[in-house]
Amino acid sequence: MKLNNIKLAAIALLVSFSAVNCSNDDDNRPTGPTGTNGTTEPNFTGVYAQEDQMGRPAINTVFVSMGDKDTFNVTVPSNQGVAFQTKFQTKLEALNPAHADPMYTNALGFNAEQFTGALATDVLTVSLVGTTTFFDGTNVLTGRTLADDVISTELLLIFGGPMGTDNPGLTDDNVDGNDKSFLASFPYLATPH
Amino acid sequence: MKKSKILIGAAVITMAGFFAIAADHIDAPAVAGGTSDITDIYGFQGQNNDNIVFVANVQGLISPTDTDGAAFDENVLVEFNIDNNGDAIADLVIQATPRDGKMYFFGPIAPSQPGLNSVILADIAVQNEVDITAYGASAIIETNNGMSFFAGPRDDPFYFDFFRFGDIIAGNETMFSSPGTDSFAGTNVMSIVVELPKAIVGSGDSVNIWVESKRKQ
Known part of the structure; x- marks a missing residue:
């Protein structure tokens, strides 16, 4: 009996919580504090744990x-x-x-x-x-x-060794450029295929 | 005949699994093919020679058919790390994470803590944002205080005869073919591009950069 009451209270809390959340967010995303310009800022809280990293290629x-x-x-x-x-x-x-x-x-x-x-x-x-x-x-x-x-x-x-001449069949994959031209200006990468 | 074709197919798949695809595409089991998988990073002088450009590409090998449905993951934070004193420890980070059709950028700012976990420095860092460019649309660029920002699908700039390399490593071939075949031709990536004044990232002759992807816990 007591357990049920607690459960009901918890559900009521959850409902009210989500209702508040919904009231100031028109697309059901979690929201953070109100920004200085009066608009609602997205939620950037939480801890993010590393999955991948990269420096040099390959x-x-x-x-x-x-x-x-x-x-x-x-x-x-x-x-x-x-x-x-x-x-x-x-x-x-x-x-x-x-x-x-x-x-x-x-x-x-x-x-x-x-x-x-x-x-x-x-x-x-x-x-x-x-x-x-x-x-x-x-x-x-x-x-x-x-x-x-x-x-x-x-x-x-x-x-390639000291002169770059060793193992000549292995020192170049003979693909010498990208399949699309890059742009001279920002954002530099080619449009998608 | 058919069976041998199937076996060859299976061998190619096995190879792809074993010799993770370069440059960093599908580089490790935990991230392969997921929304946090970094494919490549780039760092180069901008069209304006006073600027430096950083690029982080994620989610490689997206076919043109799948590109319209591809999206950045709102639970993934992409961090550009900048070491400007040569100790391979980040002195500055630029954080990028998407929310509701926009890519938000924070920094450059000193990281709140060293190591593998991050919090988004939304309360203290300089914030910029750009609408994520839709597939097929003209690039949307946001420029603010000398910094420029882009996020959206682009052609994968990486090129490599990866399958031939796999054959060589597997002992099935002894050398590259000429001409080679670009295993990444015709595929797209999800791209994040930042350009900013060199003076903001460091005062020495060079910086060391790397990119980390992190998932909300």
Whole structure:
């Protein structure tokens, strides 16, 4: 009997609560405090927990093992180096066994440990003072434009060795551009298909 | 004959499952194909050379048929993280989250806390908003105090002969084909674009950026 009363009271409370909610919201969305201009602001309350993250292109895809992919996405960048550099190096040496030799470098002059040490902290460096590009033949890793052939750059650094000439069939996927032209002005990306 | 075709089909699907699609499309089991799945991020100098542009794309491989029905998730927060002193810790964030047909932006502002959880800094950050551009409509752009904002479906700018790469990794091929085939041709993404003065994001020669997607608990 008492339990039923409590339940009824709870239902009554819920009803009144939702009625109040509905009264100041014409489309049944939760609403927050009234804004300074007198209009009703959307609800931005609550805690948001991380699910995915990304810095440089294809890092999780290429260098992180299947069992670690979710973990990589919820490891803050400042902790990624310690957690993943060794694993990245193992992966790199599996992709291009020549990298097992610490004297062997890629076109950046990095051996396996140095290269994976740079990659394991997955942030994208973006220049504020000059050309922004993943690689344009001169500038390296100073940003990422829409048109940059990031995959061929990464393939070259993984497979190409010190001169970029090793494993010639693996250093370029031979897809050299997007299937739509980009815009010169904001928002820069092409219209959808 | 038919059976072998089915087997090939199954092999392709298995491969796609194992060798998560680049660049960050479907990169991990927990987010693959979901509304928080980041496909790519970009950072580049704007048409105005005093500005920097940040792009975050989510929900990859949307077919043209499905694009009209595609939508940003109101329970997902997309955060641009900016480290302007080289320690890979965010000094500034720009938060983006949709409500009722608009994309709301907060910041740039110092994050309230380090780590994996966020609250939306709606009470203290600079707020901007832009109507989400509908499929097939002209891009709606909001410009305010030197910052520009866009949200809506766009062509996926990423290109890669992903399936050939999968064949190589699986040991079925020894090299890329020439010409290659863009596995992302003809597909769309849900795109968020912000352009702002470089002076707002940092005073040094460069910044480090990354994008996080977070779900309301």
